[in-house]
Amino acid sequence: MRTRAAKPIVRLILGAALVAVLAVSTGCGGQSEADNDSAAGSAEPEDEKKREEQAVAVETALASRHSVSASYSGTAPLEAPIEAQVVSKTSGVLLRLLTEEGQFVKAGQVLARIDPERPRLELQRNQAMLRKLEAEFNRAEELFERKLLAAESHERLRYDLDTQRAAFEMAKLELSYTDIVAPFDGVVAQRMVKEGNLIQINQAMFRVVDTSRLEAVLNVPERELATLKAGQQVMLRVDAAPGVVFDGSIDRVSPVVDAASGTFRVVTAFSDPTGALKPGMFGRVEVVYDERQQALTVPREALIEGEGLPAVFLVRDSRAVRTTIELGHLSGELAEVRGGLAEGDRVVTTGKVTLRDGALLQVLGLPESKIEPEAIAQGKPATGTAG
Secondary structure, three states, rough: OOHHHHHHHHHHHHHHHHHHHHHHHHHHHHHHHHHHHHHHHHHHHHHHHHHHOOOOOEEEEEEEEEEEEEEEEEEEEEEEOOOOEEEOOEEEEEEOOOOOOOEEEOOOEEEEEEOHHHHHHHHHHHHHHHHHHHHHHHHHHHHOOOOOHHHHHHHHHHHHHHHHHHHHHHHHHHHHHHHEEOOOOOEEEEEEEEEOOOEOOOOEEEEEEEOEEEEEEEEEEEOOOOOOOOOEEEEEOOOOOOOOOEEEEEEEOOOOEOOOOOEEEEEEEEEEEOOOOOOOOOEEEEEEEEEEEEEEEEEEHOOOOOOHHHHHHHEEEEEEEEEEEEEEEEEEOOOEEEEEEOOOEEEEOOOOOOOOOEEEEEEEEHHHHOOOOHHHHHOOOOOOOOO
């Protein structure tokens, strides 16, 4: 009896468990369908987001061919290689000034005169002594030939005569020193004395400068040692002559690099027959050491700043494509491209700071006639085919 009564209870328990399992299964199935509906609903906003992607407004330029040059630029003051201070070689009162600052003088031209009276009197005294000794020596010469004068006395008179001749020449030289003369052709840059001044020996009186040839000394980084050579052409610009370019050349290049600064000296020379260049002017020197005709170029502003290889943003199908290029010379506002681009490629110049590879572009400044028909049909921003 016990066994039969237990069977209905077991069946009741199993039925309840089955109902519970079915309920759980049904609940899980409902949750899965809800999740699917939610996923389907979220896909639609993502597609809309893609369709509503904001285009970045940029300006572009075409890769084209121009002549470029490689150069080194530096600044340096102009110096006169031939310059001297004219000093007095004698003492005395300055009687007369014969030139002034800014005047051109020739070599040997008298610039000033010092009182010559004392040197002139000394010259006359030595001249009188010389005549006396010459007369005595001539008489002694006759006596010596007739063997009426000892050889020792004859030699003593010859020695006195030679000594007096030297004193006479020295007196003439001292008298000539009273005329202050220009050592070479040039311009009187400075007058340091006035009439009536007592001039001492070795006192500086004038500064004369030869301005026909000027030099500018550049301290160039050692990386340019292999590119700068003597004889290369140089261009000079100064603020005193705006718009004027003075031609020159590299006169000499130091073979030694200064270990403290890592630079070497390059001396450039300029000839200016017009007289526009003056010593002390601050000049901007440019040395052109290589030129390329019809080189493929892009504006320098198109280059992407930062680490890594040189690159630009190329416009392809209204998208920005970061493209690595082989960079050549940088010449003014142009950059030479030796690889990575073709003539006619359009690159981004303005607006590249916020760009990312693959970004959608809106190119500004292109005429409507240049807009690609495919872009209009697809509703894309125009890229253009020519600048």
